[in-house]
Every structure is written in structure tokens, then in C-alpha cells.
Amino acid sequence: MADTAVHTGEGAGQAARPSLLNRIFLHNLSGKIAAVPMMATVLIVFIGCTIWTIYFSFTNSRLLPTGSFVGLDQYERLFSTSRWNVSVTNLVTYGVFSLVFTLGFGFLLAVLMDQKIRFESAFRTIMLYPFALSFIVTGLVWQWIMNPTLGLQGTMRNLGWENFTFDWIANSRMVLFALLIAGLWQGVGFCMILMLAGLRGVDEEIWKAARVDGIPTWRTYISVVLPMMRGVLVTAVVLIGSGIVRLYDLVVALTNGGPGISSEVPAKYVYNYMFSGGNIGQGLAAATMMLLTVLIIMVPWAYLEFGGRGRR
Amino acid sequence: MSQTATMSGSAPTTTPIAGTEPRGPKPKPFFTPKKIMLYTTLVFFSLYFLFPLYVMLVTSFKTMPEIRFGNIFAFPGQINFDAWVKAWTSACTGLTCEGLAPGFWNSVRITIPSTIVSIFIAAVNGYALVNWRFKGSEIFFSILIFGSFIPYQVFLYPLVMITRELGIFGTLQAVIIVHTIFGMPILTLLFRNYFASLPVELFKAARVDGAGFWRIFFEIMLPMSLPIFVVALILQVTGIWNDFLFGVVFAGTQNLPMTVQLNNIVNSVQGVKEYNVNMAATLLTGLVPLVIYFISGKLFVRGIAAGAVKG
Numbered sequence: 001m002a003d004t005a006v007h008t009g010e011g012a013g014q015a016a017r018p019s020l021l022n023r024i025f026l027h028n029l030s031g032k033i034a035a036v037p038m039m040a041t042v043l044i045v046f047i048g049c050t051i052w053t054i055y056f057s058f059t060n061s062r063l064l065p066t067g068s069f070v071g072l073d074q075y076e077r078l079f080s081t082s083r084w085n086v087s088v089t090n091l092v093t094y095g096v097f098s099l100v101f102t103l104g105f106g107f108l109l110a111v112l113m114d115q116k117i118r119f120e121s122a123f124r125t126i127m128l129y130p131f132a133l134s135f136i137v138t139g140l141v142w143q144w145i146m147n148p149t150l151g152l153q154g155t156m157r158n159l160g161w162e163n164f165t166f167d168w169i170a171n172s173r174m175v176l177f178a179l180l181i182a183g184l185w186q187g188v189g190f191c192m193i194l195m196l197a198g199l200r201g202v203d204e205e206i207w208k209a210a211r212v213d214g215i216p217t218w219r220t221y222i223s224v225v226l227p228m229m230r231g232v233l234v235t236a237v238v239l240i241g242s243g244i245v246r247l248y249d250l251v252v253a254l255t256n257g258g259p260g261i262s263s264e265v266p267a268k269y270v271y272n273y274m275f276s277g278g279n280i281g282q283g284l285a286a287a288t289m290m291l292l293t294v295l296i297i298m299v300p301w302a303y304l305e306f307g308g309r310g311r312r
Numbered sequence: 313m314s315q316t317a318t319m320s321g322s323a324p325t326t327t328p329i330a331g332t333e334p335r336g337p338k339p340k341p342f343f344t345p346k347k348i349m350l351y352t353t354l355v356f357f358s359l360y361f362l363f364p365l366y367v368m369l370v371t372s373f374k375t376m377p378e379i380r381f382g383n384i385f386a387f388p389g390q391i392n393f394d395a396w397v398k399a400w401t402s403a404c405t406g407l408t409c410e411g412l413a414p415g416f417w418n419s420v421r422i423t424i425p426s427t428i429v430s431i432f433i434a435a436v437n438g439y440a441l442v443n444w445r446f447k448g449s450e451i452f453f454s455i456l457i458f459g460s461f462i463p464y465q466v467f468l469y470p471l472v473m474i475t476r477e478l479g480i481f482g483t484l485q486a487v488i489i490v491h492t493i494f495g496m497p498i499l500t501l502l503f504r505n506y507f508a509s510l511p512v513e514l515f516k517a518a519r520v521d522g523a524g525f526w527r528i529f530f531e532i533m534l535p536m537s538l539p540i541f542v543v544a545l546i547l548q549v550t551g552i553w554n555d556f557l558f559g560v561v562f563a564g565t566q567n568l569p570m571t572v573q574l575n576n577i578v579n580s581v582q583g584v585k586e587y588n589v590n591m592a593a594t595l596l597t598g599l600v601p602l603v604i605y606f607i608s609g610k611l612f613v614r615g616i617a618a619g620a621v622k623g
Contacts, residue, residue, distance in 0.1 A: 030525030031444025034436045035452065038500065041493050042452050046459030049470035056469075065473070105357075112354055125606075126358045128613065129365075132605035134554030136571040137598040140578050141364040144371065144587060145384065155383035185361065190616060197617055242461045249556040253575055270465040275561065280469060287465040298461055 050291065057284035065280050074285035084286065087264040094176050094265075095244040098183055102240050103233075105184065106191025111221055113192065114199045127189035135186065139253025142182040143169065169255055172262035179247075179263060182254055187243070191236055198232030199225065234301065241297055245290060266290050372396060372592035379587050395588035399596060403589050405576035412593050415573025419553055419600075421484060422569055426491035427548040431541065434496055438503025439529055443515050453500070460497035464557060475562065482564025490558045495551065499544055506540040507533060543615040546608050550601040570597050 057074055061067035078084050109127065113120060130138065145151050148167040156164035168178035202225050210220040226233075248267035255263040266286060273283035371379065372395050373388040401411040441453055471490060475481040480489075510533070518528045559569035568576075574597045578590045605612050 028444055028446045031440045031446050031449070034440035034444065034525070035446075035449060037433045037492070038437045038441075038456055038496065039452055041496055042455045042459065044474070045467055045471070045493055046455055046462065049467040049474075050462065052470040053466050065469070109354075109357060112350055115350055117350065117354070123354055123358060124613075125609075126361050129602065129605055130361060131616065132550055132601040132612070133598045134556065134571050134601070136554075136556050136575050137594050138364075140574070140590065140594045141368055143578075144591060145364060145367055147587075150379060150587065151384055155385060158383055185364065189361070193613055193617060238461070242463075246463050249571075252556070253579070256579060267463065267465050270468070271557075274469050284469060287463070287468070290463045291466045294461055294463060298458070302458065 053284050053291070054288050057281065057288045059281050061281040061284070063278050063280070065284075067281055070281075074281045075289075077282065078285050078289065083261050083264055084266070084269055086261050087266045087269045090176055090263060091244070091247065091265050094179060094183075094247065095241070097176075097180050098187075098244055099237065099240055101180070101184055102187055102191045103236060105188045106195050106236070107226075109188065109192040110195035110199055113196055124189075124193070127192055129189070130186045131190045133186065135249035136253045138182050138186045139250045139255075142178070142185070143254050146178055146181075170259055172259050175255055175259065175263045179250060179254060183247075183250060186250075187240070191240065194232055194236050194239075195229070198229035201232075202228055234305070238298075238301055242294065245294055245297075368591045368595050372399075372588055372595055374588050376586060376588060392588075395586070395592040396596070398586070399577075399589045399593035403577045403586075403593060404580060404583060405573065406580040406582050412570060412573055412577065412596055415568060415570035416596070418563070418567045418573075419570040422487050422491070422559070422563065422567065423549055423552045425484070426488045426495075426552050427545065429488055430492040430495040430499060430548055431544045433492060434499030434544070435503045435534075435537070435541070436529065437496070437500045438505075439507050439533055440525075441500070441504045442507040443528070444525060453504070456497045457501060460494075464494065468557075468561060472561065481562065482566075484563070484567055486562040486564075487558055487567070487569075490562050491548075491552050491555070494558075495548055498547070502540060502544055502547075503537070506537055510536060539611075542608075542611055546604060546612050547615045550604055550612075553600050 056065045056067075058069055058071060059065070059067035060070045060073065113123060117123070146153075146166060146169045148154065148170050151166075153164060153166040156166070168174035168181075206224060206228070207220070210224060215224075246267055247265050248271070251257060251263055251265050251268055257264040257268060267290065270283050270286045270290065273279045273286065275283075277283070367384055370386065370388055371384070373391050373393070374382070375388075375392055375394070378386075378389060399411060400413050400416075402409050403411045441449055471493075472481060475486040475489070480486045514532055514536075515528060518532050523531070553569075554571065555569065556571045556575070559567075559572045563569060563572075574593050577593055608615075
């Protein structure tokens with residue numbers, strides 16, 4: 001990658017080999033100046049801040065990041081804090097369900113939308129509009145709907161279903177599913193759009209061949225089309241996955257971690273320790289763990305996508 | 313990799329034009345069991361998606377007694393705008409009772425400059441990455457894309473330190489910079505892919521004619537890239553408007569954006585809960601992205617699909 005041949009720029013190395021200084025700074029100066037914000041972002045933020053965070057996660061910094069080096073103390077403390085362990089368990093549970101249901105419903109809806117239906121654009125508009133809304137709005141609406149006394153549960157009980165129960169946001173065992181309902185409401189439409197794009201990208205000839213062979217439609221979708229959509233599926237998994245790790249706003253709006261600590265998530269743990277708990281080292285250690293999680297997801301993906309065979 | 317998929321996603325099925333060979337079996341009657349199941353499922357899902365919007369709307373027009381004694385589905389007895397007025401002008405966040413209006417204006421003051429700055433920088437960057445490559449530019453770009461997957465929590469504290477060092481922590485500038493930084497990967501990708509799809513000959517011809525970096529950008533590239541600017545605009549305005557985390561960390565108490573204000577109002581522990589006001593406030597906050605969504609239609613889909621398909 002990054003081959004030196006600048007096909008489109010100003011033909012590198014036409015003249016005699018320029019001096020080192022010239023090559024590093026002056027050659028294609030405008031291009032470099034234009035890329036300064038990108039280089040600064042990469043060097044200062046994406047690389048610099050990451051290293052900073054990792055480094056200071058090994059210190060005992062409290063109100064200011066000035067603490068002394070304490071090795072893995074923060075991490076030991078992290079994993080002996082029940083709030084963190086609950087957060088991680090919650091994230092894993094939520095993540096697995098969210099990933100499976102978002103992909104499942106997304107694919108199902110995409111297949112349904114692909115049946116040459118009427119009112120396709122109306123259905124699409126309806127399914128996608130929640131994606132335009134913020135997680136805060138999403139969380140607050142569902143908080144009201146799931147309000148045990150005045151929301152759906154209260155209404156149904158008033159209407160005669162005395163035993164109707166939908167108190168998930170107040171029930172520490174079900175609260176993750178309350179989050180899930182809101183999260184799916186916001187995100188399924190987007191997954192559907194991705195999947196639909198994938199379905200529409202499948203060659204018509206495949207369908208003809210399957211029809212000639214007499215393969216039932218559902219079978220064609222599962223065994224032929226789905227494997228062909230690998231690119232879209234990978235994209236969807238990566239996007240949904242990185243969204244799940246970031247899960248924060250929705251929790252703040254819908255449950256604020258409650259009841260008790262039963263819907264806490266890592267991103268919220270980091271925020272609370274850094275900005276209201278006054279324990280920066282602890283927050284940074286938690287952030288580093290989040291980074292590690294993403295790396296564990298991303299590195300194999302990046303390797304599969306870009307490693308091995310040449311890029312693009 | 314999925315560029316083609318993106319394109320076909322934005323263009324709905326074009327019904328085959330008369331003249332092409334007939335496809336599929338003979339037309340069936342409309343009400344086959346399969347069709348009925350198909351539409352029932354779609355309608356069922358649509359109800360799930362529409363239900364919250366409906367509930368928000370009807371709740372916001374009710375009075376509190378109606379909410380307490382009625383049911384969540386019911387229509388308001390009469391359309392009552394009091395909750396909307398209160399949400400806008402005088403709802404309380406626990407400390408102050410100024411309603412959502414200040415939050416709205418803060419969001420405007422954050423969104424407009426952040427959108428402009430981030431799009432401009434990304435457009436120039438994408439252009440440089442395509443037409444003015446230099447040694448290492450692709451490496452930077454790869455790290456940029458990879459970095460966009462790292463959780464924001466990793467950068468949060470160091471960025472607080474940096475902005476504090478620069479003396480802009482808790483000001484609009486800080487939020488604008490942060491939005492520009494984190495909008496850069498996706499926008500750069502968008503512009504890079506778009507500029508790469510333009511014919512190189514145009515660029516070469518302009519070079520031969522002696523036009524420089526900026527002249528080519530402003531006089532040749534920009535006029536040709538209106539569609540991608542609209543896509544970027546939609547992406548950024550909705551994204552920045554909906555942001556919560558950066559607003560709450562970097563904006564400072566004087567500049568809290570609407571989402572933060574909304575959350576403070578609804579989840580404030582003091583006072584009696586006024587659900588009609590809460591729902592009016594929630595709708596008001598969602599209104600800007602919703603309007604953009606309904607106006608932009610296919611472009612929104614294209615924006616998120618383009619945004620989604622990284623690499």
C-alpha cells in the first residue's frame with residue numbers, strides 16, 4: 001500500500017532526485033497542507049490520545065492525571081468492582097441479543113421488502129425513521145411507554161387484562177430487554193437497508209438458475225443468496241458491533257443504569273469515574289478495556305479484509 | 313467492496329419496462345395466503361415502528377389528568393398545546409426553568425459551524441487523498457478509518473486535557489473541534505470515494521492548463537460534487553444534532569445542546585413528572601432530524617448507506 005507512484009499528482013521523480021528536505025516537505029506541499037488536519041487527528045488523537053489513555057491507566061491518578069505508576073492495580077480493582085463486572089456482563093448479554101435480533105430482523109424485513117411489494121417506499125420510510133432520531137429521544141419515548149403505572153402496562157390493566165405485565169424497566173432481571181426493545185426499534189431499519197442493498201446486488205441470473213433447478217425461494221435465500229452477501233454481512237456486523245460497545249446514550253436516557261446497577265454498561269462506567277467519580281485512573285483502565293474489546297473484534301476482521309491478499 | 317450494493321440500495325426496484333421479456337410465472341390474484349402473510353408481517357413491524365411516534369404525539373397534546381386517568385393509546389379529548397409551550401419556554405431541569413429553547417439555540421450554534429468545518433476539512437482531505445497523494449497518505453487514511461471504530465471513551469479524557477490546555481474547554485470551539493475530529497473518518501471516506509470516481513482526465517487537463525491545488529478544488533471539483541455535499545450535510549446535521557456525549561463533556565454548562573437539555577428535563581428528579589411536557593420536549597428535539605429525514609428521503613438512505621460501507 002501507499003506506493004510511491006503518484007499517478008495523479010505531479011509525477012514524482014521526473015526531475016533529478018530532489019533533496020531529502022525537498023522530498024519530505026516541499027514536494028506536493030499543498031497536498032500535505034490539506035492533509036494536516038487528518039495527520040493531526042491520526043497522530044494526536046487516534047494514536048497520541050490512545051497511548052496517553054493506556055499509559056495513565058497504569059497510574060493511581062484521582063482528580064488529576066498526575067498519579068504515580070502502580071502497575072496493574074487499577075485493573076485488579078476494576079475486575080473486583082461488582083459494578084464493572086455487571087457492566088461487562090450486561091454488555092455481552094445485550095450485545096449478543098442485539099446482534100442476533102438486529103441481523104435476523106434486518107434480514108427478514110429485507111427479504112420481505114424484496115418481494116416486489118406495493119408501498120415499498122412507505123414501508124421503508126416507516127422502518128428507517130427511528131434511525132434518524134437520537135438515542136436520547138429513543139430512550140425517553142420508550143421510558144414513557146414502559147412506565148409501569150401509566151404506560152402500556154397500566155393501560156392494558158385498565159382495559160381488563162389484570163395480569164398484563166410489562167414492567168421491564170423496573171425489573172432488574174428484564175431491564176436489558178427493555179433496552180433491547182428500544183435499541184432494536186432504533187437500529188433494525190438501518191440493518192434492513194444494508195441487507196436490502198445486499199439482496200439487490202445479487203445477480204438476477206442466480207435467481208433464474210435457482211428457479212430452473214426448482215429450489216424453493218426460502219432455500220435460495222438461505223443457502224445461495226446469504227453466503228453471497230458476505231461483504232454486506234461483515235459490514236453490518238462490524239457496524240452493529242462497534243455501536244454496541246459504545247452503548248451509552250440509550251442507557252442514560254432509558255434507565256440511567258437502574259434499577260440499582262442492573263443496566264450499567266462499560267461506557268457509562270468510564271464516564272462516571274472520569275467526570276463525576278473523580279477517579280481518573282480507574283476510568284482510564286475501564287476505557288482501555290473497551291479499547292481492547294474493540295481490537296479483539298476489529299483485528300481479525302481487518303486481517304481478513306485487508307491482510308493476506310493485496311488491498312482492493 | 314460493496315459500492316455497487318450501495319448504489320442499488322438507494323435506487324429502489326425499477327419495475328421492468330414494457331418490452332422486456334415477461335418474467336416469472338403467470339400473475340396470481342392479489343390475495344394469496346403468501347401475500348397476506350407477507351403484508352401482515354410488514355404491517356405488524358410497521359406498527360412497532362410507528363407506535364412510539366403515535367404515543368409521543370397523543371401524549372404531548374393531553375392534559376395531565378387525562379394522562380393519569382386515561383390510557384396511553386387514547387386520543388386527547390381536545391388538542392392542547394400547553395405542554396408544547398411549557399416544554400419550549402419553561403420546563404425545569406432541576407436548577408433552571410427555561411425550557412428547551414436555550415438548548416435548541418445551543419444545538420443550532422453547535423451544529424452549523426461543526427457541519428461546515430467538518431465537511432470542508434474532509435472534502436479538501438478527500439481531494440488531496442485522491443489527486444495529491446504523497447508518501448504515507450494512505451497509511452494515515454487507513455489509521456483514520458481504523459480509529460473511527462475505537463470507542464470515544466478512550467479519547468475523552470486526553471481531549472479534555474488538550475482543550476483545557478488550549479483554553480477552550482467548555483466552549484463552543486471545543487465541541488466544534490471534537491465533532492470535526494470524529495466526523496473526519498466517515499466524511500473523508502465519502503469524499504475520497506466520490507472524487508476517485510470522477511474522471512482523472514479532468515484533473516490532468518486542469519493541471520496542464522496550470523491550475524493549482526486550490527483552483528482545481530474550487531473551480532472543478534466542488535461544482536461537480538454537489539450530491540455528495542448534500543449527503544455529507546444530511547449525515548453531519550443529524551449526527552451532530554443527535555450527539556449527547558460530546559455535548560455533555562465539552563460544551564460547558566452554558567452551551568449544553570438540546571439532547572442534553574432534554575435528558576436533564578425529563579430525567580430530572582425534582583418536581584412532579586409531567587409526561588405531556590416530557591413528550592412534547594422529546595418530539596421537539598427529534599423534530600430537526602425527522603424533518604431532514606422526511607425531506608431528504610432517498611438521499612438520507614444514500615448517506616447512511618455510504619456512511620456504512622467503509623473501505
